[in-house]
Amino acid sequence: MSTDTPRKSAPASSVTRAAAGELIAAVHGAAARIGFSAAVAVTDQAGHPKAFDRADDAPFLTAEVALDKAWTAASFRLPTHTWNDLIANPRIAPLAGHPRVMAVGGGYPIIENGRYIGGLGISGGDYAQDQQAAEEALAALGFELPGQ
Template sequence: MSSTSITTIDDTTALIATQAAAEKARSLGLAMSIAVTDTAGHLKSFLRMDGASLISLQIAQDKAYTSSATGLPTHMWHEYIKEDAPLLHGIVHTPRFIVFGGGFPIKENGNVIGAIGLSGGHYSQDMECARAALAAISAEE
């Protein structure tokens, strides 16, 4: 019997991503919640910046969870479902499933090793900060 090992994001990389996202958020004058998860969608790193809204805590985690679970950025989901009525009205009732921007899978050599999710700005700002985190850890987008 062969065993398969799954590579997942390590704690040091998760912290670097979190810090880079926070630095970008600060430069934009935003207070955000930042979640980095492993391949299973479990938290590896989390930061609620001073002043970040309470609702942003769960949304950031859910964005990371969605990207971990699906291997896709959260903003791509709206495009997939907007013209498909059964999917549009059904999948959005899936717990923790987010269909707007701010969540990205973290990939290494084409494989998902974790994800990042941000909440606290407009979703386009959340995406901008997430992309800064991905660049800081040299992750594929």
């Protein structure tokens, strides 16, 4: 029998405010090159907002969508574009009814050295443009993309 006391907590890593700001700037740069105006949300590892910015000419609904994409990516540690296939499974489909689950490209977990430290959500382009801007921004800052 072990006499060691079991741990009652675990350290949690979170994206820094500075890195969140750099991600937002990188997304806006990528979005401009791709040809759209974006709202960008960054959450911590628990899905709580860390930073947000919406381009002046991005539609107002993009703000909520970007936040929900970041939340979905951080919550499930999966890119949001993978949810279309997931919710096709009848055992998972009920999650599609959750008001914050966003099954549209443009949300990614933020991963550093194999640790999930937050979520990134982009809205303003079509799903492929949002997804491309997210991938470019994460790569530019040296974050890992899931499955790579």
